[in-house]
Amino acid sequence: MNQPGLPQVPVAHAFEAPQSPAVGRAPILLLDGIRKSYNLGTPVETEVLHGISLALQEAEFVALKGPSGSGKSTLLNIIGLLEPPTAGRLSIGGQAAESLDDAALTRLRGATIGFVFQFHHLLPAFTALENVLLPSIIAQGTATPEAEAMARELLARVGLKGAEYKRPGELSGGMQQRVAIARALSLKPRLILADEPTGNLDTVSADEVFTLLREFNRDHGSACLIVTHDPRLAARCDRVIDLVDGRLR
Ligand SMILES: Nc1ncnc2c1ncn2[C@@H]1O[C@H](COP(=O)(O)OP(=O)(O)OP(=O)(O)O)[C@@H](O)[C@H]1O
Numbered sequence: 221m222n223q224p225g226l227p228q229v230p231v232a233h234a235f236e237a238p239q240s241p242a243v244g245r246a247p248i249l250l251l252d253g254i255r256k257s258y259n260l261g262t263p264v265e266t267e268v269l270h271g272i273s274l275a276l277q278e279a280e281f282v283a284l285k286g287p288s289g290s291g292k293s294t295l296l297n298i299i300g301l302l303e304p305p306t307a308g309r310l311s312i313g314g315q316a317a318e319s320l321d322d323a324a325l326t327r328l329r330g331a332t333i334g335f336v337f338q339f340h341h342l343l344p345a346f347t348a349l350e351n352v353l354l355p356s357i358i359a360q361g362t363a364t365p366e367a368e369a370m371a372r373e374l375l376a377r378v379g380l381k382g383a384e385y386k387r388p389g390e391l392s393g394g395m396q397q398r399v400a401i402a403r404a405l406s407l408k409p410r411l412i413l414a415d416e417p418t419g420n421l422d423t424v425s426a427d428e429v430f431t432l433l434r435e436f437n438r439d440h441g442s443a444c445l446i447v448t449h450d451p452r453l454a455a456r457c458d459r460v461i462d463l464v465d466g467r468l469r
């Protein structure tokens with residue numbers, strides 16, 4: 221509220237609404253002053269994230285770009301609740317991460333986040349179908365017929381119909397990455413975090429995978445934060461965030 225006589229001071233708001241079709245929806249992700257240091261308390265202590273504030277709205281589709289070593293994977297791991305920040309606050313779906321213990325963080329991660337890693341981390345002893353079903357088995361204790369139908373549909377949508385019973389070692393790197401994407405989408409997460417998901421795919425496969433993430437975002441309203449170096453793909457996002465030397469540009 222403005223009182224007469226007081227100077228008009230612009231309020232620096234960390235959580236500005238983005239210019240995208242998702243404007244006006246609730247934030248799925250809020251970051252406030254996130255910092256991350258490695259080797260804390262040692263002579264080689266290094267701060268790699270220097271106070272990141274960011275909001276991602278429900279159903280927003282955002283590209284994260286920046287030079288190698290700028291902290292993109294570190295930031296995604298923190299948002300994915302895989303490692304804690306050194307300072308700052310993070311909330312996902314309205315839940316403040318700092319108020320949760322490890323078990324609650326694991327539950328929040330499983331219920332809300334689908335993570336596509338830079339390196340796929342498939343389990344080599346399991347088939348493609350079993351790998352995609354794993355999140356459902358962990359969440360529900362069993363693979364329901366609905367979960368299996370969804371897993372088969374996702375594998376088909378990433379171009380892997382017929383590869384359901386192949387193990388990761390029998391698939392190319394690009395195919396393995398597509399299994400990892402199907403796995404990340406299997407529980408219809410509200411927030412998809414993807415760390416260079418198309419980095420080791422050829423152009424056609426990269427386009428297909430990107431289109432799949434975009435369709436999933438439209439069909440299910442999943443917000444998506446995707447690390448990409450590809451300007452063509454970044455141009456197809458609602459918004460592009462630039463991380464340089466641990467700071468948002
Ligand atoms: N576990 C760790 N211990 C110490 N330093 C680390 C650790 N993980 C990352 N770093 C450092 O943090 C900085 C950011 O690394 P990060 O992997 O987040 O960058 P990136 O932007 O994802 O790079 P790329 O595009 O190559 O994947 C780098 O200087 C890296 O060496």
Ligand SMILES: [Mg+2]
Nearest residue numbers: 292293294338
């Ligand atoms: Mg990285």
